[in-house]
Amino acid sequence: MDNRQSALGLNAIARIGVLAVTSVCIASAAIADGYSGPPRGYVEQPYIGWTGFYVGGNVGAAWSTVDRANVNLTGERVNNDARGFIGGGQIGYNQQFGAVVLGAEATLSGTTLSDDFRSLKLPTITYRTDVNGIATVTGRLGVAAGQWLMYTKAGWASGRVDVAGRNTIGPESFSLEEWRSGWIAGAGLEYKVARNIGLGLEYDFIDLGSQHYHLTTTLGSPVNIVDHDVQVQTVTGRLNFHF
Numbered sequence: 369m370d371n372r373q374s375a376l377g378l379n380a381i382a383r384i385g386v387l388a389v390t391s392v393c394i395a396s397a398a399i400a401d402g403y404s405g406p407p408r409g410y411v412e413q414p415y416i417g418w419t420g421f422y423v424g425g426n427v428g429a430a431w432s433t434v435d436r437a438n439v440n441l442t443g444e445r446v447n448n449d450a451r452g453f454i455g456g457g458q459i460g461y462n463q464q465f466g467a468v469v470l471g472a473e474a475t476l477s478g479t480t481l482s483d484d485f486r487s488l489k490l491p492t493i494t495y496r497t498d499v500n501g502i503a504t505v506t507g508r509l510g511v512a513a514g515q516w517l518m519y520t521k522a523g524w525a526s527g528r529v530d531v532a533g534r535n536t537i538g539p540e541s542f543s544l545e546e547w548r549s550g551w552i553a554g555a556g557l558e559y560k561v562a563r564n565i566g567l568g569l570e571y572d573f574i575d576l577g578s579q580h581y582h583l584t585t586t587l588g589s590p591v592n593i594v595d596h597d598v599q600v601q602t603v604t605g606r607l608n609f610h611f
Contacts, residue, residue, distance in 0.1 A: 416515050416560055419464045421611045426570070427455040428604030432481040434497040437595035441533065441585075442487045448497035452480035454602050460508070469510035469517060477502045481600070492537045498530040499600060502574060504552050515560040517568075525552035527576045529598055533591070542585045548598065550576040558608065568606040575599050 434448035456477025463470050481499040503526045510519030526549050534541035556570030576598040583591040 416563065417464055418462045418469045418510075418512050418517055418610075421459075421461050422566070422608045423457070423459045423611075424566075424606055424608035425455070425457045426475070426477070426604040426606045427453070428602060430454040430479050430481055430499075430600060430602045432479075432483075432497075432499050432601075433597075433599045434483070434499075435595070435597045436495070436593050438593075439495060439533070440592040441589070442489045442493055444487065444489055446485050446495045448483040448485055448495065450481040450483035450497075450499070452482070454479045454502070454604060456502075458606070458608070462508075462510075464512060467512055469508075469512050469519065471508040471510070471519075473504075473506050473508055473521065475502075475504045475506075479600075493533065493535050496530070496532045497596075497598070498532075499527050499576075499598065500530060501528040502526070502600065502602075504572075504574075506552060506554075517558045517560075517566075518556075519558070520553075520555045521572075522553045523551070525550050525574045525576065527574065527598065527600065529576065531581060531593065531596065533585075540585045540587045540589065542583045542591050544581060544583060548576045548579065550574060550598075556606070558606070560610070564610045566606075566608040566610060568608065570602075570604050570606055572602045572604075573599070574602070 430452050432450045436446035439446050454477050456475060458473055458475040460471055460473030478501050479499055483497060485495045487493040504523060506521040506523030508519050508521045510517050526547050528545065529548050530543065530545045532543040552572055552574045554570055554572035556568055558566045558568035560566045578595050578597045581593040581596060585591060
């Protein structure tokens with residue numbers, strides 16, 4: 369009897385052990401299944417980052433303010449203020465540190481800014497200033513919030529400026545074309561509509577400084593222009609492709 373009781377006890381213990389191991393395995397599998405992934409119907413959102421190169425285009429409106437303190441031909445102050453369009457391209461690089469985004473950008477744009485001023489003293493004489501192109505190299509500082517990037521920018525700017533004058537009743541005229549250097553400051557907002565495509569809006573203020581010009585007309589008359597100041601403001605829409 370003792371042997372039979374011992375055998376029955378051992379069998380019971382073995383069965384209990386098998387049941388315990390089986391229960392542990394089932395529980396482990398259930399736990400693993402419970403944490404194997406997100407619940408059904410959940411779509412994991414892709415990470416939107418701003419580090420990398422980008423290239424794109426821009427188009428918008430521009431305003432120029434041009435003052436000439438004095439032109440000796442007529443001895444008067446001259447203003448050439450114009451409105452027009454601006455369009456071009458940009459290329460840059462961003463580096464993201466948490467929510468902070470540092471970057472650098474270069475742009476090259478053409479404009480339609482042109483204005484004629486008719487002399488108040490000699491109405492047959494007109495003065496013209498054209499701003500035909502703008503190039504910039506800037507640093508950028510931004511704050512990222514997912515698909516949004518808000519930033520400021522500042523740096524070097526250059527503009528192709530044409531200065532001219534003519535007498536409408538004669539052949540006498542003068543003209544000068546040059547690239548002038550100055551500075552730019554601006555701010556913008558960009559939104560990534562896709563992982564690699566961003567749409568943005570930007571405002572910029574550009575100061576091309578003040579120049580004195582000493583020219584000669586086609587008939588040999590001296591032309592002295594004092595404090596020729598050029599400032600440009602732009603509002604542009606931007607499309608960027610990020611890599």
